[in-house]
């Protein structure tokens with residue numbers, strides 16, 4: 015007999031289980047689904063058909079999902095005497111391990127607490143994972159939407175989701191206000207609503223840990239910690255610091271910081287290392303519009319991630335297509351990122367894309383990549399043929415607007431028709447490799463422009479220096495060295511080490527002073543006779559201010575930059591001038 019009041023666990027299929035800390039997926043798993051409110055039933059009906067068709071096509075009946083409906087929101091209230099979030103639903107979602115849900119209504123400014131938040135907290139689904147990428151044919155306001163390909167890891171249990179807030183005028187509010195004013199000397203207007211924003215090391219670290227692990231498992235390039243730590247130092251700033259800490263302490267062998275990328279690796283990302291960087295939250299919105307290709311995996315706290323995920327989704331087709339998942343240590347509930355759009359409920363009108371791709375994430379979580387890829391690969395073909403729901407139709411001239419279920423029919427027809435998965439995957443990987451190379455070349459050849467665009471601020475000489483050193487040898491003539499300077503458009507050459515291992519430098523100034531003024535013939539004078547040796551060299555981590563004072567105290571206008579015994583670049587007074595001109599100078603900040 016079922017232990018549940020309304021939930022019926024299918025008698026066919028097997029439950030997903032967790033064994034030795036691993037999710038074990040049988041070939042015939044029982045998975046949960048929640049229809050959701052508003053447009054939920056329309057999109058769920060359509061998606062169940064598409065997922066089943068993809069699994070059938072990929073595995074020819076060997077694998078099959080046995081669906082188990084569980085209830086939340088309005089449908090639950092109808093069945094469970096007005097209870098929108100029955101205990102047995104939470105129990106079933108934990109028991110089934112993997113489920114997918116449609117959107118649920120949350121009243122604004124009062125009424126019951128968000129069911130989505132309750133679910134995430136009750137099941138401790140601490141990572142809200144939202145990949146956002148562009149599919150060919152999907153309308154976008156960007157010139158190059160293909161450059162958007164990020165996965166947002168948004169913390170799902172802390173920050174505003176703790177819901178610790180006190181209504182203005184309530185006794186609790188007044189008590190807290192008194193404490194803050196009298197004990198903590200805090201100042202704020204009378205009658206303010208008060209909220210608390212807890213950010214813990216535990217919560218931040220487990221989220222960033224998951225983001226880094228995802229980057230490792232999926233061959234991603236970087237993880238960016240997004241925060242407003244310049245203003246909220248002990249919550250947002252702490253999130254950033256704990257993020258770097260977890261990277262250093264638990265993933266030290268496979269991660270480097272952005273500073274290390276430039277200082278130690280000259281901007282060339284070493285094989286097998288993921289770059290950990292951070293950006294302030296407000297500028298992230300601009301950067302994701304202007305330079306989306308700079309970002310890969312993003313790790314955010316709750317509220318920043320909520321805003322950012324809808325904003326980035328809008329760059330590549332909107333919330334109608336952006337998928338999501340709520341994942342804990344093992345239990346996962348996949349879900350559409352948009353809401354219930356009540357004005358479109360039961361009209362067979364809206365885009366099922368968000369729920370559909372949440373299901374693709376679910377198939378990937380099960381390890382059923384072939385079925386997931388089938389959907390991902392046929393989707394752009396259908397959209398490129400102009401068969402789209404209303405939201406895309408209004409942005410594509412000449413498109414054929416279809417309803418939710420007709421869009422599903424078109425996809426299913428393509429899926430059944432078959433796709434050359436291998437060829438498409440290969441083309442995708444080649445494209446990714448090309449884009450990665452282009453980014454690397456820019457980091458190497460135009461470091462200052464790259465820094466300006468990506469929002470980094472130079473801190474050390476390694477951030478400013480010219481990395482491609484043009485060298486000559488002692489035995490060359492000054493004339494040939496002069497030609498090399500002209501051809502390479504540089505004002506100095508680094509002279510290869512002499513027998514004592516000392517590097518030298520030959521500058522245009524040396525030539526004016528020692529050849530022209532000295533009345534010597536450049537065609538017969540050797541570089542060793544006019545070069546300066548040994549060179550004035552500073553370590554790569556020297557601050558810009560220290561470098562400036564070294565130049566000011568010497569008769570040289572440039573310094574070579576060393577890493578151990580190796581010269582890795584040259585920084586000139588012009589580089590320092592340009593950096594201050596472009597980035598500004600905050601006085602004593604080094």
Ligand SMILES: NC(=O)C1=CN([C@@H]2O[C@H](COP(=O)(O)OP(=O)(O)OC[C@H]3O[C@@H](n4cnc5c(N)ncnc54)[C@H](OP(=O)(O)O)[C@@H]3O)[C@@H](O)[C@H]2O)C=CC1
Pocket residue numbers: 053116117118119120121130333334349350351352353354355356364365366367368405
């Ligand atoms: N995870 C969840 O369950 C979530 C639930 N909600 C809840 O949903 C309710 C409504 O929220 P609201 O702020 O209006 O946001 P919605 O996401 O429900 O709708 C806003 C607009 O987004 C567009 N849209 C949403 N879904 C689709 C889709 N599938 N296809 C095409 N376009 C779509 C529509 O734009 P247009 O008008 O331009 O056609 C719609 O009017 C609230 O109760 C809210 O709390 C909100 C977010 C997430």
Ligand SMILES: O=C(O)CCC(=O)C(=O)O
Pocket residue numbers: 118119120128129130131320351
């Ligand atoms: O629970 C809600 O109503 C809102 C949830 C939300 O905005 C989100 O999941 O991004």
Ligand SMILES: [Mg+2]
Pocket residue numbers: 320321324351
């Ligand atoms: Mg949201």
